[in-house]
Each structure stands twice: as structure tokens, then as C-alpha cells.
Amino acid sequence: MSKRTFSSLATRSVQIGVGRDEKTGGISFPIYPSATYRHPGVGQSTGYDYTRSGNPTRQVLEDALAELEGGVRGLAFSSGMAALTTLFLHFSSGDHLVVSEDLYGGTYRVLDQVFYKFGISVTYVDTANTSAVAAAVNPRTKALLVETPGNPLLGVADIRALAAICQERKLLFIVDNTFLTPILQRPLELGADVIIHSATKYLGGHSDLCAGALVAKDPDFGERLYFLQNSTGAILPPQDCWLLIRSLKTLPLRMARHCESALKVAQWLQKQAQVEKVYYPGLSEHPGYELSKQQALGFGGMLSFRVADPRLAEQVLERLQLISFAESLGGVESLMTLPAVQTHGDIPEAERQRLGICNSLLRLSVGLEDPTDVIADLEQALG
Numbered sequence: 192m193s194k195r196t197f198s199s200l201a202t203r204s205v206q207i208g209v210g211r212d213e214k215t216g217g218i219s220f221p222i223y224p225s226a227t228y229r230h231p232g233v234g235q236s237t238g239y240d241y242t243r244s245g246n247p248t249r250q251v252l253e254d255a256l257a258e259l260e261g262g263v264r265g266l267a268f269s270s271g272m273a274a275l276t277t278l279f280l281h282f283s284s285g286d287h288l289v290v291s292e293d294l295y296g297g298t299y300r301v302l303d304q305v306f307y308k309f310g311i312s313v314t315y316v317d318t319a320n321t322s323a324v325a326a327a328v329n330p331r332t333k334a335l336l337v338e339t340p341g342n343p344l345l346g347v348a349d350i351r352a353l354a355a356i357c358q359e360r361k362l363l364f365i366v367d368n369t370f371l372t373p374i375l376q377r378p379l380e381l382g383a384d385v386i387i388h389s390a391t392k393y394l395g396g397h398s399d400l401c402a403g404a405l406v407a408k409d410p411d412f413g414e415r416l417y418f419l420q421n422s423t424g425a426i427l428p429p430q431d432c433w434l435l436i437r438s439l440k441t442l443p444l445r446m447a448r449h450c451e452s453a454l455k456v457a458q459w460l461q462k463q464a465q466v467e468k469v470y471y472p473g474l475s476e477h478p479g480y481e482l483s484k485q486q487a488l489g490f491g492g493m494l495s496f497r498v499a500d501p502r503l504a505e506q507v508l509e510r511l512q513l514i515s516f517a518e519s520l521g522g523v524e525s526l527m528t529l530p531a532v533q534t535h536g537d538i539p540e541a542e543r544q545r546l547g548i549c550n551s552l553l554r555l556s557v558g559l560e561d562p563t564d565v566i567a568d569l570e571q572a573l574g
């Protein structure tokens with residue numbers, strides 16, 4: 192059956208996999224657990240030979256990831272770190288990368304403690320400062336990796352301006368789009384070359400799945416990434432591919448509600464005496480507010496806030512009743528973390544202090560509960 196293509200992301204999301212099961216017409220695309228496939232004859236293939244190299248359920252998911260991001264090739268991995276690791280394997284000893292300093296601690300850890308050993312060097316910069324990025328590029332630089340909004344301080348990088356630098360200096364431009372998803376931010380259309388996701392977060396959306404994704408804009412580079420994925424093998428199993436397909440169908444609805452609720456919570460936090468600073472790009476005081484309005488379709492569901500002292504931060508975490516004190520983000524349930532100890536614990540303390548990731552900074556992933564209840568929980572926890 193040939194399928195019409197729709198411009199609306201809401202329609203595309205809901206329709207993922209519909210019409211792809213030609214044998215039965217199943218609306219929900221089936222899970223193919225088979226590890227291997229019978230060949231019709233010597234030198235012949237059904238299109239599937241071995242599940243690491245290709246799987247029908249993963250194919251539907253990977254096509255959907257590419258379509259939603261506006262790329263040509265999507266690849267699904269067993270975690271966001273597996274996606275990043277596979278991407279970093281593209282580089283060779285002697286290569287240099289410029290990377291956001293306000294980024295997920297695990298990305299810092301794999302670069303600093305794993306890829307460093309293989310001769311890949313990194314300069315961390317404030318990617319919200321375009322001139323700092325340009326200044327960090329040297330003749331050995333091969334790529335720029337940007338997480339925007341940043342993690343956990345929510346700094347906003349100018350994707351178009353950074354794309355211009357990458358084009359001029361012939362750098363691969365990688366954007367970690369985990370926080371906003373293609374529903375709110377479309378980096379490939381703004382000049383990026385590759386998107387990376389921790390699909391464990393908003394794409395999965397229900398705190399019940401660990402997955403990662405890469406999406407390439409260029410078919411040749413997509414093929415290169417597929418070669419690396421197939422060679423090293425960190426693929427997403429078919430059962431999890433199916434779960435992620437199901438999750439993606441509600442992504443636009445979820446993202447709209449995350450944005451609405453996070454803004455309400457951020458505005459409320461701003462008025463609290465115990466809160467020294469709120470980091471949310473949807474607040475007009477945020478330095479990335481205007482830029483976010485230009486390059487994104489929403490401000491997302493993530494915010495951080497700093498309370499007066501570390502003891503109060505601990506008190507908040509211990510008193511939470513509705514919000515869970517837990518790592519991760521992007522689920523339907525609200526989650527709060529202490530980045531200095533948890534997600535960013537692998538960043539050296541002096542560096543964390545310089546960045547402002549102190550022990551009184553709390554990060555909140557605003558879920559899909561009634562925002563009034565989230566605010567009431569924060570109110571009692573702040574005491």
C-alpha cells in the first residue's frame with residue numbers, strides 16, 4: 192500500500208508504522224523477534240538476514256526517527272550513550288572536537304575517560320557564546336557537538352550561527368536534541384548535520400525504556416553511521432523498538448503539555464523567597480529567551496533552580512511527595528535531581544563550580560501531572 196506523506200508532525204507521529212504491515216494490515220506494527228532470516232536461495236535475501244544488521248520493527252522505528260527529524264537516515268541504539276559512542280567512533284586519533292560545556296555528564300565522561308585514550312581531544316566551551324566556539328576551532332577540529340538547551344543550566348546556543356561556522360570550517364555539526372525533540376526544535380533544518388537523542392527521555396516518555404538515536408541529514412554519512420552501528424552492534428532490540436514506536440505516537444501531545452506546565456512551574460518558582468534563581472528559557476529574563484523564540488517552537492519541560500543553600504536543596508529532595516527524586520527526565524512523571532551529585536557527578540568539582548553546577552542547584556523535569564499539584568508539592572517541600 193502506498194502511503195501519502197503529511198506535513199503535520201502530529202499526523203506523522205500518530206501514523207508511524209500504519210500501513211507498513213502489508214501481510215496482515217496490522218495497525219500496530221508487529222515485533223519481529225527473529226534473530227535470523229531464511230534465505231530464499233543462494234545470493235538472495237528477503238531484505239533481512241540477521242537482526243543486528245537489520246530488523247523489520249527497528250526499520251519502522253528508524254524510518255520514523257529520520258522522518259520526524261527531517262533527516263534521511265535514522266538509527267536506533269540501546270541507549271543514548273551507545274548512540275554517542277558509535278558516533279564518536281567515526282573520529283580518528285589526533286582529531287579534536289569542540290563540545291558544549293553545559294552538557295550531560297555521561298557525554299563528558301565517555302569523552303574524557305574513554306575516547307581521550309584513543310587520542311581524541313576535546314575543548315569544552317560555552318556554546319551559547321558563538322565567538323567562543325569559533326575561537327576554540329583549530330586545524331585538527333573535526334566536529335562541533337552542541338547540547339541546546341544545555342544541561343542542567345539551560346543555556347541556548349544559536350544553531351544557525353554555529354551551522355555557519357561549521358560550514359565555513361568544514362566541521363561535522365552534531366546537535367543533542369534530547370531536551371526539545373523534533374517537535375520543538377528542528378536542528379537539521381537550521382544547518383546541523385547529525386542529531387543525537389537519549390530516547391530514554393522524551394521520545395520514550397514513560398520512564399520505562401532505555402534507547403538512543405542518531406539521525407543523519409546526508410545519505411553517505413548515514414551509511415557510514417550504519418556501518419559503525421552494524422560493526423559495533425549497540426542496536427535497540429525489537430521489543431524496545433516497538434515500545435518506542437508506541438511512545439512516539441503521543442510525542443507532540445506530550446511536548447505541548449510539558450511546555451505549558453513547565454512555564455507555570457517556572458513562573459511560580461520565580462516568586463518564591465527561598466529560590467535564588469530559576470533557569471528556564473521560557474522566562475523573559477533568561478538570556479536565551481529571544482533566541483529560543485526564533486529557533487524553537489517551545490521552551491520544553493526542563494528547568495533548574497537554585498535555592499539558598501545545599502541543606503535546603505537536600506530538604507526539598509527529602510520532602511517531595513509527588514515529584515520523584517530520581518535521575519533521568521522527559522517522562523510523564525515529574526522527576527527532580529541534584530545534578531552536582533547525580534547526572535554531573537563525573538565532572539570535576541572545580542569545573543562544576545566554575546559552571547555554576549553547585550550543590551544547591553536542583554533540576555526538575557516537569558511531568559504531565561496537573562501543574563497545580565506539582566506546584567503544591569514544591570511549596571510544601573520548600574517549607
Ligand SMILES: Cc1ncc(COP(=O)(O)O)c(C=O)c1O
Pocket residue numbers: 270271272273295297298338342367369370388389390391392401402403519
Ligand atoms: C542530553 C542527554 N544526552 C545523552 C544522554 C545519554 O543517554 P542514555 O542515558 O539514554 O544513555 C543523556 C542521559 O541523561 C542526556 O540527558
